[in-house]
Amino acid sequence: MNNIALGRYLPLDSIVHKMDPRYKLVAMLVLMVAIFFPSGYIGYAIIGSFVLFSLLLAKLNIKMILRAMKPMLFMLVFLTFVNTLVLRTGYVLIDLFGFKVYSDAIFQTLYITIRLLLMIMVTTILTASTKPLDLTLAIEDLFSPLKRFGFPAHEIAMMISIALRFIPTLIDETNRIMKAQASRGVDLKEGTFKEKIMAILSLIVPLFVSSFQRAEELADAMEARGYIPSAKRTRYKQLKHTMKDWVMMFCVICVLGSVIWISL
Amino acid sequence: MNPIEVKDLNFSYDQHLDVVKDVSFTVERGSYTTLIGHNGSGKSTIAKLIIGLLEKEQGSILIDGEELNNETVESIRRKIGIVFQNPDNQFIGATVRDDIAFGLENHQVDPKDMDAIIEKYAGEVGMIEYLNHEPTRLSGGQKQRVAIAGILAMKPEILILDEATSMLDPEGKEDINSLVKQLHKENNMTILSITHDVEEVMKSDHVIVMYEGRIVKDGLPSKMMLNEQELVRLKLDAPYSVKLSNELSKLGIKLKNAGNMEGMVDELCQLLLKK
Amino acid sequence: MPIAFEKVNYIYAPKTPFQYEALKCIDLAIELNKITAIIGPTGSGKSTLVQHLNALLVPTDGTVYILDRELSSNQKNKDLKSLRQRVGLVFQFPEYQLFEETILKDVMFGPLNFKMTEEDARQKSMTALTMVGLDESFYERSPLDISGGQKRRVAIAGILAINPDVLVLDEPTAGLDPQGAKSMMELFVELNRKYKKTILIVTHDMDHVLNYCDNVVVMKKGEVITHQQVNDFFFKGDTVKEIEMALPQRLRVVESLREKGFKLDSKISNLKDLANAIKKEISHE
Structure with a gap:
C-alpha cells in the first residue's frame, strides 16, 4: 500500500469501522469545532491524544497519514517564511546578522501545523473507516428532517451513490479513450497549443457523449425497475447505533467540553 | 387474456432513426417469443414503448388486458421486467446485494424481509457467492444474471430481453440463454426476447420479424424463417439448417425439417439408412 | 523484420495488492500480409497482447519486435508515434472515439496528428471512407447522427486514413447484426487481399475465424496455447476440441x-x- 491517497476507504476490521456512520460524521464535526477553539497546547494535547487513540482503534497507520501530509510540506515552509517576516512579537529567538526571528512567528506556525495535522487525521479516520456509500446514507439520514422544508435529501444521496458507483467505470472509459486517441497519434506531451486543445477535445467530447448515453440508459433501467424520484421508498441499508457509538459520542463531547473550559 | 397485445402502434423520434409504423402483435401467455430485425428496425423502440419509457403516438398497448397510459404505467411496470443490452449501465447498486435491493426499495418492501428475498433470487440465478461483490469484479454475463435476479425479485409475469446477450462473450451468452430457458420452463414466465441470434429464434415458440419499422412476418419460426433470399432482403441471416437444406434441395434432396438442425440430421440419417 | 514477441511478460499494477499478470512468457511470431485471428475466453490476455503492437503497453519483461522496431522495458522507447503510424489499432466499440463536427474532419484527425499536409490528409481520408463503404454524402454529416454500424465504419476509416501497414482490431463485430458483421469481415479480407495489409483480429466468433482468417492464435490465462494455420487448427489434430470453445x-x-x-x-x-x-x-x- 504505497500510494494511499487521502480520503480513501481502507477495508479493515476494527471497532471504528463498525461504528454507525452518522455518529462518526457528527463526532468528526464536533472534533473540528474543538480544534478551532484557541485552547493552547494543553487543549491540543487532549484532542491529539484522543485522535491518536482513535487512530489506533481504527487500526490505521500513523506513518501513512504523515506521508499523505507530504504535499502540504511546501505550504508549511511558505507559511513559516511569511510568519517570520510578518510576526514581530514575543522575544527574539534567533538573530541572524540583524535579521530577527521572533518566538511568536515560530509558535504561530507550529500552532497552525498542529491544527492542520489534527484536522487531516480526524477526516482521514472518518473516510478510511467508513465506506463512501455508508457516508452517503449518513448524510441522507442527518438531513432527512429538512425534507419537510423541501430539501431533497434522498435525491442528493442517490446522486452521490450513483456517482460513486460509476467512478471506476468512468476511469476505465477514460483510459480506453486515451489509448484509442493515442493510436490516432494524439500526444499530450508534445505539439503546439492548438494541437493540445484538439487532443484534450478528442478526449473530453467522447467521454461526455458516452457519459450522457450511460446516464440515459441508467435512467431507463431505474425507471423500468419502478424508481420514481419523489415517491416513497423503503431503504435496504438501515443504519444501527449501538452502545459503542454512545460511548464515542460521550468521549467526543468530553473532549469538546474540556477544550472550551480550558480556553475560557 | 394475453399478456401483451399491441395494436396499430406508431412512433417516431425527432430524428429519423428507429421509427415504428402500424405495428400490431400478440404475445401469448407462457410463450417464448422472439423479436428479430436488422439494426435500426425499431425492435428496441417497441420494448421501450411497452414499458412506457417512450410514449406512443398512436395505437394501444394492453398488458394483461390493462391499457398502458399515464395512470397505469406504474402498475404495468410491476408486471414486466426488462433486461437491457449494456450490463454496466443497468447495475445501480454498489454491490450485487444492493443492486437486487434497488427494485425492492422502489416497491416499498420492508427492509427486514429484503435479505431473504435477495438471497432467494441470487440463488436462483447462481450468484449467491457473489452477493458482496462490486460490479467491477463481475463479468458481463454475471452482471446480466444480477439484472435478472433484480427483476425476478419483483415477481413480474413477463420478462423482456432487449438484446441482453449481444455485448457478452460466447460463454456469457450461453449462460444467460440457458438461465432464461430455465425460467421459461420452470416458472412458466412469458418471455419476449429481442435478438439478432437466428439460432435462438429457431428454438422459440413464436417469431416476429421487423424491417424498417414494420412487422413483416409473425408466426412459427419453423415456417417464417425458411426463405433464405427473403431473409437476406430483410437484412437478416438464415439459420444454418435452412441454408443447408436449400443447397440440398438444389441437388434434388427435399427435406421436411429445414428449420430444425436436429430434425434435419435425423431426417438425413433415415434417408441414409433407407437406400 | 516481422512481428514477434520474445518471452514477453506483462504485469498490471506491479508491486501493489492489485498486481495482475496478464501475459506470461509469450513467444509468438505473426506472419505479415495475413489475417490472424486471436481467440480465447474473456480475461485470457488478448487485449493486453494487441496493445503491445503499437506500444500502448510496453512489456514488463521480454521484447516485442514490430516491423523495424524493438520494444522492451530496459530501453528508452522513443518516438512511439512513428510506430503508431505504421500499426493502426482499432479498439472495441470504436464508435465512442468520434468527436469532430463532421465525419470527414474526424477521419482527418489521425492523419493530421501524424503531420500529413491538409491536402494529403483529406485525400487519404476520402480514400479510407470509400474503402469502408461510405460515400461523399457522409463527409459533411455529424459522426454522432449516423447508425451504430456506420459510426464503427467511420472509426475504422479514421485508422485506415493513417495508412498503416498493420491493422489490429479488437472485436470489430461485437454488437453488430449478422449482416453488418459479415460485411465488416469482408471489408477486412479486401483490405488484406487488395491493399496488402497485415491484419490481426481479436474475436469470439469461430465462424469468422474459419471463414475469413488465415492463422489463429489461441490464448488462455495469459498464455498462447496454440498458433496454427486456420485449416490445420480446425481439421488436423484435436486442439480445437481441447480449448472448449464452440465449434x-x-x-x-x-x-x-x-x-x-x-x-x-x-x-x-x-x-x-x-x-x-x-x-x-x-x-x-
Whole structure:
C-alpha cells in the first residue's frame, strides 16, 4: 500500500469501522469545532491524544497519514517564511546578522501545523473507516428532517451513490479513450497549443457523449425497475447505533467540553 | 387474456432513426417469443414503448388486458421486467446485494424481509457467492444474471430481453440463454426476447420479424424463417439448417425439417439408412 | 523484420495488492500480409497482447519486435508515434472515439496528428471512407447522427486514413447484426487481399475465424496455447476440441452427421461441398 491517497476507504476490521456512520460524521464535526477553539497546547494535547487513540482503534497507520501530509510540506515552509517576516512579537529567538526571528512567528506556525495535522487525521479516520456509500446514507439520514422544508435529501444521496458507483467505470472509459486517441497519434506531451486543445477535445467530447448515453440508459433501467424520484421508498441499508457509538459520542463531547473550559 | 397485445402502434423520434409504423402483435401467455430485425428496425423502440419509457403516438398497448397510459404505467411496470443490452449501465447498486435491493426499495418492501428475498433470487440465478461483490469484479454475463435476479425479485409475469446477450462473450451468452430457458420452463414466465441470434429464434415458440419499422412476418419460426433470399432482403441471416437444406434441395434432396438442425440430421440419417 | 514477441511478460499494477499478470512468457511470431485471428475466453490476455503492437503497453519483461522496431522495458522507447503510424489499432466499440463536427474532419484527425499536409490528409481520408463503404454524402454529416454500424465504419476509416501497414482490431463485430458483421469481415479480407495489409483480429466468433482468417492464435490465462494455420487448427489434430470453445456451425453439422453414420471428410470448405458430400452419401455414389 504505497500510494494511499487521502480520503480513501481502507477495508479493515476494527471497532471504528463498525461504528454507525452518522455518529462518526457528527463526532468528526464536533472534533473540528474543538480544534478551532484557541485552547493552547494543553487543549491540543487532549484532542491529539484522543485522535491518536482513535487512530489506533481504527487500526490505521500513523506513518501513512504523515506521508499523505507530504504535499502540504511546501505550504508549511511558505507559511513559516511569511510568519517570520510578518510576526514581530514575543522575544527574539534567533538573530541572524540583524535579521530577527521572533518566538511568536515560530509558535504561530507550529500552532497552525498542529491544527492542520489534527484536522487531516480526524477526516482521514472518518473516510478510511467508513465506506463512501455508508457516508452517503449518513448524510441522507442527518438531513432527512429538512425534507419537510423541501430539501431533497434522498435525491442528493442517490446522486452521490450513483456517482460513486460509476467512478471506476468512468476511469476505465477514460483510459480506453486515451489509448484509442493515442493510436490516432494524439500526444499530450508534445505539439503546439492548438494541437493540445484538439487532443484534450478528442478526449473530453467522447467521454461526455458516452457519459450522457450511460446516464440515459441508467435512467431507463431505474425507471423500468419502478424508481420514481419523489415517491416513497423503503431503504435496504438501515443504519444501527449501538452502545459503542454512545460511548464515542460521550468521549467526543468530553473532549469538546474540556477544550472550551480550558480556553475560557 | 394475453399478456401483451399491441395494436396499430406508431412512433417516431425527432430524428429519423428507429421509427415504428402500424405495428400490431400478440404475445401469448407462457410463450417464448422472439423479436428479430436488422439494426435500426425499431425492435428496441417497441420494448421501450411497452414499458412506457417512450410514449406512443398512436395505437394501444394492453398488458394483461390493462391499457398502458399515464395512470397505469406504474402498475404495468410491476408486471414486466426488462433486461437491457449494456450490463454496466443497468447495475445501480454498489454491490450485487444492493443492486437486487434497488427494485425492492422502489416497491416499498420492508427492509427486514429484503435479505431473504435477495438471497432467494441470487440463488436462483447462481450468484449467491457473489452477493458482496462490486460490479467491477463481475463479468458481463454475471452482471446480466444480477439484472435478472433484480427483476425476478419483483415477481413480474413477463420478462423482456432487449438484446441482453449481444455485448457478452460466447460463454456469457450461453449462460444467460440457458438461465432464461430455465425460467421459461420452470416458472412458466412469458418471455419476449429481442435478438439478432437466428439460432435462438429457431428454438422459440413464436417469431416476429421487423424491417424498417414494420412487422413483416409473425408466426412459427419453423415456417417464417425458411426463405433464405427473403431473409437476406430483410437484412437478416438464415439459420444454418435452412441454408443447408436449400443447397440440398438444389441437388434434388427435399427435406421436411429445414428449420430444425436436429430434425434435419435425423431426417438425413433415415434417408441414409433407407437406400 | 516481422512481428514477434520474445518471452514477453506483462504485469498490471506491479508491486501493489492489485498486481495482475496478464501475459506470461509469450513467444509468438505473426506472419505479415495475413489475417490472424486471436481467440480465447474473456480475461485470457488478448487485449493486453494487441496493445503491445503499437506500444500502448510496453512489456514488463521480454521484447516485442514490430516491423523495424524493438520494444522492451530496459530501453528508452522513443518516438512511439512513428510506430503508431505504421500499426493502426482499432479498439472495441470504436464508435465512442468520434468527436469532430463532421465525419470527414474526424477521419482527418489521425492523419493530421501524424503531420500529413491538409491536402494529403483529406485525400487519404476520402480514400479510407470509400474503402469502408461510405460515400461523399457522409463527409459533411455529424459522426454522432449516423447508425451504430456506420459510426464503427467511420472509426475504422479514421485508422485506415493513417495508412498503416498493420491493422489490429479488437472485436470489430461485437454488437453488430449478422449482416453488418459479415460485411465488416469482408471489408477486412479486401483490405488484406487488395491493399496488402497485415491484419490481426481479436474475436469470439469461430465462424469468422474459419471463414475469413488465415492463422489463429489461441490464448488462455495469459498464455498462447496454440498458433496454427486456420485449416490445420480446425481439421488436423484435436486442439480445437481441447480449448472448449464452440465449434463453427458447419463443423458442428459435420460432427453430428458423422456420429449418425455419415462418412464425411471433416475438411469440407463450404456449404456447397457439404451438400454435395451429403448427397453422395445418401445416393451411395
